[in-house]
Amino acid sequence: MRGSVDMNFLFTLGELQRLVRAYADKEAARFGITRAQWAVLAKVERNEGMKQTELAEQMEMQPITLTRLIDKLCDNDWIERRGDEADRRVNRLYLKKAGRQLLGKMSGLRSELTATALDGINPADAHRLLSQLEAIKENVRNAIQNNAGEQLKKEQRYG
Incomplete structure (x- = not known):
C-alpha cells in the first residue's frame, strides 16, 4: 500500500489542482472573467481598502503580475485603486458597484464547483x-x- 501512495500522491494532487483550475476557468468564463480575476475580486471584497502589496503577498503573486490583473479589473470597472492619505506610494483597493454585482451573480458558482468535485x-x-x-x-x-x-x-x- 505504501508504495502506491508514494508513487501516486503528489501526481494525483498536482493533476487534481490542474483540473480544478481548468474547470474553474471554464465556468468563470461564463461571467466574462478569469479564475485569477475572480480570486482578486473575492479577496478585495473580504478586505476592502487593503494595500496592493498586501494582496500580492496573500495571493503569493509577483507584484507586476497582480498589477496587470488589477489594471484589467479597473478597466472593467469592477475595482478601483485609491491612494493612501498617509503614504502617496500606496494604492488601496476597493470593490466598485459593478464588481459587487458580478460577485453576487457568481456567488453560487463556488458551491456548484465544489458540489461537482x-x-x-x-x-x-x-x-x-x-x-x-x-x-x-x-x-x-x-x-x-x-x-x-x-x-x-x-x-x-x-x-
Whole structure:
C-alpha cells in the first residue's frame, strides 16, 4: 500500500489542482472573467481598502503580475485603486458597484464547483478529507519553514 501512495500522491494532487483550475476557468468564463480575476475580486471584497502589496503577498503573486490583473479589473470597472492619505506610494483597493454585482451573480458558482468535485462523496467523508488536506498543507508549510531555518543556520555556520 505504501508504495502506491508514494508513487501516486503528489501526481494525483498536482493533476487534481490542474483540473480544478481548468474547470474553474471554464465556468468563470461564463461571467466574462478569469479564475485569477475572480480570486482578486473575492479577496478585495473580504478586505476592502487593503494595500496592493498586501494582496500580492496573500495571493503569493509577483507584484507586476497582480498589477496587470488589477489594471484589467479597473478597466472593467469592477475595482478601483485609491491612494493612501498617509503614504502617496500606496494604492488601496476597493470593490466598485459593478464588481459587487458580478460577485453576487457568481456567488453560487463556488458551491456548484465544489458540489461537482465532491459528487458521490458523503458529507462526513468530505469534511474528513478537508481536515486531512489542511493537515497535509500544515505539514508542508512547516517543512518549508524548517528547511528555511536549517539553510539559515548552515549559511551562518559556513558563510
